[in-house]
Amino acid sequence: MTLLNETHDPALQSWVSSAQAAGSDFPLQNLPFASFRRQGSQEAWRGGVAIGDQIVDLQALAASGSLSGDAQRAAEAGAQETLNALMALGPKAWSALRLALSRGLRVGAAEQAQWQGLLVPQAQAAYNLPARIGDYTDFYTSIHHATNIGKQFRPDNPLLPNYQWVPIGYHGRSSSIVVSGTSFKRPVGQTKAPDAAVPTVKASARMDIELEMGIFVGQSNALGEPVSISEAEDHVFGLCLLNDWSARDIQPWEYQPLGPFLSKNFASTLSPWVVTLEALAPYRVAFARPEGDPQPLPYMDSAHNREAGAFDIALAVDLQTSKMRAAGEKAVQITQSNYRHAYWTVAQLVAHHTINGCNLQPGDLLGTGTLSGPSLDQAAALIELTVGGKQPLTLPNGETRTWLEDGDAVVLRGWCERPGAARIGFGICEGQMLPARTL
Amino acid sequence: MTLLNETHDPALQSWVSSAQAAGSDFPLQNLPFASFRRQGSQEAWRGGVAIGDQIVDLQALAASGSLSGDAQRAAEAGAQETLNALMALGPKAWSALRLALSRGLRVGAAEQAQWQGLLVPQAQAAYNLPARIGDYTDFYTSIHHATNIGKQFRPDNPLLPNYQWVPIGYHGRSSSIVVSGTSFKRPVGQTKAPDAAVPTVKASARMDIELEMGIFVGQSNALGEPVSISEAEDHVFGLCLLNDWSARDIQPWEYQPLGPFLSKNFASTLSPWVVTLEALAPYRVAFARPEGDPQPLPYMDSAHNREAGAFDIALAVDLQTSKMRAAGEKAVQITQSNYRHAYWTVAQLVAHHTINGCNLQPGDLLGTGTLSGPSLDQAAALIELTVGGKQPLTLPNGETRTWLEDGDAVVLRGWCERPGAARIGFGICEGQMLPARTL
Known part of the structure; x- marks a missing residue:
């Protein structure tokens, strides 16, 4: 603490x-x-x-x-x-x-x-990259994101029964994490339309962003030795920005029953600057569950976590299309959110990840998952902002976007400000999507 | 080739x-x-x-x-x-x-x-460990395992529609992979009985093994550059044995919607010896789909893969309980299988993993998934051998096992033999489960 x-x-x-x-x-x-x-x-x-x-x-x-x-x-x-x-x-x-x-x-x-x-x-x-990332774990800490996505798949039962008890997470790919400023090709993969008899192999037509924060693990815990919630923050070096680019047409066909794989592991972009937890201390806020929600199990609960376990970090996503670039126009903001809306804190993620004895090592990365806020204009992925691709965004220059197009550059920003404290920021996390390779 | x-x-x-x-x-x-x-x-x-x-x-x-x-x-x-x-x-x-x-x-x-x-x-x-494992991907290449497990969850529809098209895989945890001979503690985690109102935190009571092979990546491919199936085997250094220990009561509560996580990442055991693809050349066998099954999509198909893409590797699992150890009794074989039964070949896994441009690096590990054979006595995990824990195994000394008990040591073995070729083997992959930490 x-x-x-x-x-x-x-x-x-x-x-x-x-x-x-x-x-x-x-x-x-x-x-x-x-x-x-x-x-x-x-x-x-x-x-x-x-x-x-x-x-x-x-x-x-x-x-x-x-x-x-x-x-x-x-x-x-x-x-x-x-x-x-x-x-x-x-x-x-x-x-x-x-x-x-x-x-x-x-x-x-x-x-x-x-x-x-x-x-x-x-x-x-x-x-x-700030660290040689041994293992990368991506969580799913925004209940608003989980609910928005769940509604598209299960309108009557958007939130799965484990969500409020388990900080849902899965292992991601380390090798394809790239530092801000690195461009990547639109990925190719298997997709299958619901009415198609067989899948086809093609460039993804539903490319998305995910606005996340990255959490760098500091000191390690030995295999077999959990980290208690009271010690959890001593194992965290700092936070950065993370764009977990996603291919939304590859994802639904591949992800049952073991989770997302090729829809995610072609590239994930990380900001170069890591802001320490100590620097973020003035921006700690109380962590509280909504009225009526289950309280965290004891291994994920502490007075410090309740009083100051969350962080008030403003987040935004800017988009610059090829047309805007050619016209000399700056990127435009397409959404904003805040890390304080997360349903699980940094300390809870560490305590949960190690409850079974899993060892976290210096430089390991935890992603928060898409940090959508409570209202739809705070959604942190296109799949939510466009309601599954049904409501395109209109940009100030008249262009529309349902999903990303070739040449689009996306910039994540994050900062903290409040009266009585110095404003601090995370720099930028930028990436540009290039056309797919020739098939 | x-x-x-x-x-x-x-x-x-x-x-x-x-x-x-x-x-x-x-x-x-x-x-x-x-x-x-x-x-x-x-x-x-x-x-x-x-x-x-x-x-x-x-x-x-x-x-x-x-x-x-x-x-x-x-x-x-x-x-x-x-x-x-x-x-x-x-x-x-x-x-x-x-x-x-x-x-x-x-x-x-x-x-x-x-x-x-x-x-x-x-x-x-x-x-x-043979290599510093950057990323570990676990596949699900036995259709018999997928069907056996699927039957327990979905009796009418055991095999999901993507199985015969997509080599299903997910990212695993690298940091907790240990070399043969390393013991580990029974993991603790959240479980929830179907009729319970809330989850509880306790030591897993349904500890299982998974008999797999590990595939070590050799030379890398650059991010954004797929490896074609004809080049895939040039990117593979060799094969070893892998025990993907699993907590079957933690798994069902945590795995929706992003896949297994803490039910797997407390320990995975690898054999020290890596047998090269070249050494395995005499044991190549034809890879053929059962009559009526879809053929692999072109990016996962080649004449070489059809003619010689699979490997005839006999596999066995031995168990030694604490009681057997105390009595000076050797481990007893509880199941046997063969890698030739896999539904996807090594080359297909590499071609699929990289189709989206994902970069594989030297020392990365691919797991085949649980290599169950077509008959139930070739099942490669206790959850199948005991039909979800309903039919305990009886050991020669009269002990029974539904799931692993504290002190149980499990040894995986693998070898190749046929007339006209020298018998070669993989050595052993051994691990012992110790009691859980005190809660």
């Missing part, structure tokens, strides 16, 4: 002046982590921390001799190609590095002269 | 005389790979090749100066901690190393004097 401390003070300002720019995702109160190097270079990938429009190079920081103790140990771990070693260290080390960064980057810090040489402009950076 | 060559000659004998022992799994015609070191040592894990009751140490072989070209390159890759680098090289290098090993280990080989110093007795070896 992370409490507020000096690093959260909204009055803090950095000598990196862009950190104070209006609407910046990366003020001094955020300090998220990524793996980066200079664009076009053959430099080693290494960890970095965002401040304004700059990146503190953790390899250079670790070599600078300006840190000591846990903070130095964390910077050395963060200097590696991926953040796995840093993630493995646990919250004491993460917190020590955050505090040292916060102090050294503040206006008036003695470190300013030395640390100015450790900065790389974000405009010059290329990003790697 | 691997043809027979001099390494398959059944007359070949090795100067390691135990390779000729009756019933040996590891004659000169096999030459499977594992990752090993001496028991109780802190030596580096490295690759080894089984010959009789010995292991050829690939680290020592690579340093010996006795190989060259592709064979040397493969030995150097195989000298690493896991076999991933060797797997990545592809069939030309694998084949060159196999040929060099076959020639150097033959009776009369000039290498004998030098290579005797490269051997480590299997009796002194500890094993690692």
